[in-house]
Amino acid sequence: MKPVQIELKNIHKAFGKKVILDGLDLTVHRGESVVIIGGSGTGKSVTLKCILGLLKPDKGTISFNGQQIGMLFQSAALFDSLSVWENVSFAVLQQKGMTREKAKKIAIEKLAEVGLKPEVADVYPADLSGGMKKRVGLARAIATKPDTLFFDEPTTGLDPIMSDVINDLIVRSVKKLGATALTITHDMTSAKKIADRIAMLYEGKIIWVGTVKELEKTTNPYVRQFVAGSSKGPIHMEVKAEG
């Protein structure tokens, strides 16, 4: 068994009276790619923000044994005021002795790794399409050669072909870096392509963990309903009646 890279034990998080995470446990081993699936509002993003230290859990412990992280945000979260290459090399530019020329060269190399031409380097994020923004976000995430990568809904808002391109890039980048990856998504095609293991989050807890093969054979009614995308089953979506 490989050493543990990320471990969450009994994580609780509530906003006011609304309980989001209710005793979440999850272990991610070094070098593996884990995908957390679950419906909207089940606490996937909150889990990720707790791991990244952007939110403080009310209770529980999180241990992280990595050195450097990279993160691809749902909206790519590129800095509007900086050009594409400055976005990609943002963390690289903070390193001691790094010149802007050297940083730009690194940025262009990273852009090439995600299939973008050098001409894109001097463009500003506002001029990019959604798919290109995600690729630039991915280039920024891998620019410092992190040992742990986080992906927040990497294919949301993209057409199926661009989604597949992003999935391929994620798989390739994770393999090339030999990194540990934690992804949250509700896109099952993406989850099956990226994941070594899949964990299902429901009502603030991980209710199922298994490989992609095990996912297809599982009898867990929650997982089966979610994978099938059916409205019939134990998972009830709150829908307000009109009128």
Add this chain to the structure above:
Amino acid sequence: MQQFLNFLNTLGRVMTNFFYATGDLAIFTAKAVMACLRKPFYGKELFHQLVEIGFYSLPVVALTTLFSGMVIAIQTYEAVSKFSAEGAVSMVVLVAVTRELAPVMAALMVAGRIGAAMAAEIGTMQVTEQIDALVTLNTNPFKYLIAPRVLAGILMMPVLVLIGDVLGVCGGYMVGVYKMDFNATTYLVNTWNYLKAMDIISGLVKAAVFGFIIALMGCYNGFRSKGGAQGVGQATTNAVVSSSILVLIFNYLLTEAFFNM
């Protein structure tokens, strides 16, 4: 009885929210000040903010103080000519501009221009996860976003006010000499004779404090914005309103401290 309990309930909620907001602002201020004092410093960001606050606010501050000086000259002349004390016009213009008009008018103009822009920019960064992205890129948002803006506010407001002082006095001179037929040399000599270092210094200290308040409130409201475009709009309004009110309150407190103690 029930109505009284409801009243107490509402009062308690309002007080709790007030103390929560005050405490939150106090913690934010402490973090901002610490970020200004500790390494790393982002020189490029600071330079960008110095230009944004100092250079681009210059036209609006210049026009405001110039016309304020002109208005003060007219109003003073109207008042003192009844007592044949027209010679006091240059002194009143000088004191009014350097002590009050230049710092306060410049602060209100900069609050509307820069405070709103800071709240909108940082607010948009907050709701589009750009501030979270900064954290994941090993960058402290207080050092990268807040400290350069606060430092630029403290450094550039006195410069703007100093220019405003000169233009305000020039406004008074133009009205005095070209409209009221004062002797130009006498007006300038009177102005020079009445000039006291304390008047200028008090105005510059006020300017630095106002610069801190405007940048802090712009950053604070932007940082705390949530809920998309509406939240950013609300943050922008709050930044301008809160910084304008605080500028006027601190103007009174500083005037008391400089001239009444």
